[in-house]
Amino acid sequence: MQIVLPDILRTLAYARHLNPHYDEAKVESSLWIQSLVEKLFDQKGQKAFQKDYTSLLASLMYSHQDKEFLRVGCDMMNLFFVYDEYTDVVSPETAHKLSQIVVDAMKNPDERSSYGEHPIGDKAKEFWRLAVTLLPAMGSNSGVCKSRFIQRTEEYLNAVTVEALDRDAGTIHSVKEYLTMRRATSGAGLMLALIEFGLDLPKAVLEHEVIQALEGYAMDLYSLLNDMHSYASELSSGQANHNLITVVMHENPSLSLQGAFDWLGSYAATVVDRFQTNVRNLPSFCNVEGPAGEGVDETLQERINRYIRGLGQVVRAEDDWAFETTRYYGEEGQKIRETRLLMIKPIKTNYAKACSKAT
Template sequence: MHRRHQIMLDTAMTFYLPDTLARWPWPRTISPHFGKVDAASAAWFLQFKALQPKSQKAFDRGRFGLLAALAFPRASEEHFLAACNLMRLLFFIDEYTDVSDAAAAREVADIAVDALKNPHKARPEGEIVIGELVRKFWAETIESASAASQRHFIKQFADYIYMVITEAADRDAGICRTIEDYLAVRRGTVATRPSFMPLELPLEIPDEVYFHPVVTKLIDYISELIIIDNDIASYNREQSTGDENHNLITAVMHQFNCDVGSAMAWAAGYHDEIEGKFINGLKAVPSWGPVIDKQLHEYLDGIANWVQANYSWGFESERYHGTRGSEIQRTRIVPLLPREKPNPEVHKDGVIVASIDM
């Protein structure tokens, strides 16, 4: 285990939440457009009537506009609106597919990708709401998107949503993967690459730069840091609802036959290792000339800021710690939630009609 983060549980009913970003060089920042634009984005999402009122209230507690504000603090007002809408779209897909079997997840993926590739084509009558959500989002976003950002987003979104099928198949079979196998799947299902898209909207990063092995590796490192922080934050909620198998902490506990506190310490130590690899990897980025280098630096700085954004949002929203986020951030002590009786979402006519557990 990694000694720097090895802290014993206070009791069998609590665990210690490691401070993984104590040495991360990117500080918390927030968009000046947050209040006004987030309200517009919330109204945009409501027009689709994707959720019943009770579910919508629970969904809103996730404060997905806040995540966008923390992740894209320097975006223009127009691009920040696209970022807010994207966060709501991706988290809605996440909620929808989290209770889908593999066949239903494939249907969602096929519909969403078709809508993305045909943003000006009307969706079929009676289709689930995700089709129109994706179509409308992309039709509006591409009005101010660079050609490169459009190409990259379509690929990265498709890669993400088709990997969700694998997660659903694992859930159907009750599979808990090894750490290595889990991370291979999770790099896709965490949806970081499509989430980074608003950073690219004003940029024209050529494919040979964006897909260069050094750049790809840096993006992978950032994705892993976000995975670790997300899975640390979400473990308590997921273990309480019986949905913890697609989580790094569970994979570590199974592989090393250890308790949750030791698994948290291992994950935090792994976070330290990946941090170092990213910082050192920045020194190996090739030069493509001043114009491209400036754009690439802006993009890499933006994805590095995403790590801090995701971490801060985990405490400032109610998605993982309810109303106790600030207290838990201060004390680092998390009360272990009791196991709940299964209460799955119900999909009916493209609407989630059960309440969303937060």
């Protein structure tokens, strides 16, 4: 069946940009994650993982960051891609235990976990030790940044566990329930939280209603894009129940498959509009006091602007990456990007399901 993909980001004011440190960071991060991939997947699975270009996604997202930041971004992407694929094929009980191990690894990176040891937990500790080096040594908000990232990690991992339970039960949620869940299961919150590292943004700024609205819209757009691009492969691997296309059609039985894609496109257009409206209405934070009564923080507004640009780049990156990797469209990504025409056909993409050593 041929589907016309909606061009969700046609009006989004952020362009594709690849971090100039991509090649170097990719090599380093690939070598770092290789030992974990070898432990969890067989040779066929390892080869498939290498084709997914996870470092490319990080380099499109964090396109204006320096080499040190990008390396952390690549490590994060590699770690959680492995986690996501691995937990797709283990029991909900195992997924829950793994989530506890990973969160504990970040909270206590220098201690043995009371939840047990696992290779994924070991890599989580290594990732976190490197990530915190991005925080300013004298920053007053480093604690806020770390706690927010760990909270987003916990939300994501808990949501993945619930997704595993739903998968076992064959549950299909309502559209409203699904959209709420998807913010967490997409992992977008993690990707956005990493942008804060090094910006030293005050809690009062991060909790401002406009900033929180922008974060929510960015997570929604990332999720909508991911569901649009991944639908065909998830349908083939039997995992399409946790996809907005399936959810919309389940709630609206008379809707065709093309109608569901059109619904997603229309809904996404409203989210893009809300995101850009909030960017235009961003208040001035130039009167916020600096740390320890040091007076007005004159660089804060510029750092906030960098954060907002980062949100937009994360969204743009997901769309560009989907066409530039082989994960969803094989070798036809560029053609599909140009024509917007997608032929729904069987594609096996979950290398963990076919090739893992999961138990």
